[in-house]
Amino acid sequence: MSADPLAAGPDVLEVRDLDVRYGEVLAVDGLSLRVRRGEMLALLGPSGSGKSTLLHTIAGFQSPTAGEVWLKGRRVATSEQAEPPERRDVGVVFQNYALWPHLTALDNVAYPGRRRGLGRRAAREEAQLVLDRLRIGHLARRRPAELSGGEQQRVGLGRALARHASLYLFDEPTAHLDTSVRGVFLDELVVRREATGAAGLYATHDAEEALGLADRVALLDAGSLVQLGTPEQVYAEPVDLWAARLTGPASVLKGTVVEGKGGRCVVRVLDTVINVESTGAAVEPGPVPLLVRPGWARLGGELPGRLRAVWYRGPHSDYLVEIAGAEVLVREPGPPRHTAGDEVSWTLSRTWPLRGRPQPEARPETGVSPTSPPGRSEHRPR
Numbered sequence: 001m002s003a004d005p006l007a008a009g010p011d012v013l014e015v016r017d018l019d020v021r022y023g024e025v026l027a028v029d030g031l032s033l034r035v036r037r038g039e040m041l042a043l044l045g046p047s048g049s050g051k052s053t054l055l056h057t058i059a060g061f062q063s064p065t066a067g068e069v070w071l072k073g074r075r076v077a078t079s080e081q082a083e084p085p086e087r088r089d090v091g092v093v094f095q096n097y098a099l100w101p102h103l104t105a106l107d108n109v110a111y112p113g114r115r116r117g118l119g120r121r122a123a124r125e126e127a128q129l130v131l132d133r134l135r136i137g138h139l140a141r142r143r144p145a146e147l148s149g150g151e152q153q154r155v156g157l158g159r160a161l162a163r164h165a166s167l168y169l170f171d172e173p174t175a176h177l178d179t180s181v182r183g184v185f186l187d188e189l190v191v192r193r194e195a196t197g198a199a200g201l202y203a204t205h206d207a208e209e210a211l212g213l214a215d216r217v218a219l220l221d222a223g224s225l226v227q228l229g230t231p232e233q234v235y236a237e238p239v240d241l242w243a244a245r246l247t248g249p250a251s252v253l254k255g256t257v258v259e260g261k262g263g264r265c266v267v268r269v270l271d272t273v274i275n276v277e278s279t280g281a282a283v284e285p286g287p288v289p290l291l292v293r294p295g296w297a298r299l300g301g302e303l304p305g306r307l308r309a310v311w312y313r314g315p316h317s318d319y320l321v322e323i324a325g326a327e328v329l330v331r332e333p334g335p336p337r338h339t340a341g342d343e344v345s346w347t348l349s350r351t352w353p354l355r356g357r358p359q360p361e362a363r364p365e366t367g368v369s370p371t372s373p374p375g376r377s378e379h380r381p382r
Helices: 051-059 105-115 120-133 149-161 179-196 207-213 231-236 241-246
Strands: 011-022 025-036 040-044 066-071 074-077 090-093 167-171 199-204 216-221 224-229 251-261 264-269 272-277 286-292 297-312 316-323 326-333 343-348
Touching (some): 011 051, 011 199, 025 066, 025 224, 051 066, 051 090, 051 167, 090 149, 105 120, 149 179, 199 207, 207 231, 216 231, 216 241, 224 231, 224 241, 241 286, 251 326, 297 326, 316 343
Parallel strands (some): 090 167
Antiparallel strands (some): 011 025, 066 074, 216 224, 297 316, 297 343
């Protein structure tokens, strides 16, 4: 990822005050954003948040109700008129593959090359290289009906990569891929971006994928932009509890900020004062919900608690610590060294005061549900 994606070049995409309606349903609500050359912007949100609608509008498959879409400094869509998809310099990967059933995998991927003016042989050679990199080169002669869902998805990915577009639109492209193939695709995507300077808009509901892939992340809720920032910003400094839960496991404690400035923050939790890491910005003193990510707490320290559950995750173990009126998820490397029911001590190394949109009253949220099935990786009291 580039250190400063906004300095990488001019806008490849700009969306201005975009509204998109389906009848009475406002799927995209006053959304504005821009993507620079070479930048990958992830759209992270739950189902129904407007991710697919936004991509379809940018691609030209859906018309805006209001607002504008600009590609490389050229206005391509308004509520009154819109250029057709074939005139927009974008490559699209759909959730439903959208492969031509009468063409082989090789010819599906070679099609963009033919559209660029390559001869049949050159386009096929290029397509074969793409399929080889996606580990399905041996399936080049098969038609879509002869491929599994995951194999069809890789053909769709290959066809988009062969497009050589200035902007790629990805609509949850790895949804049907296993972990190893997903890694191959994401690696290939990074290589293509670095080689061509292409930009990307990547829709996903997977926070880990968004944070690991993107230069910036846009959090969407009901068609509106909730937060836009670097992966580090949206994870460590979410604007509210909803954004915190969307971007990863989130425990919330009732606490009080005693003092906060210069990258340190003094907080009071359970009548215990702790000096923790925060951001460089000054934090206003007073009572406030405190966000705690799993890596921001550790066992051993000033605060008492009881282990409600323990999960072994392979490279690390998760401990759900029950305290007065709340629960905190603590993550440590290695196998479990305690079992559920144990009395433990713990402490914070970092926190973030949540001062965003008001949240409804509910039981303490840890952001770890659904948890592992009982009897498999949960360690119960002996």
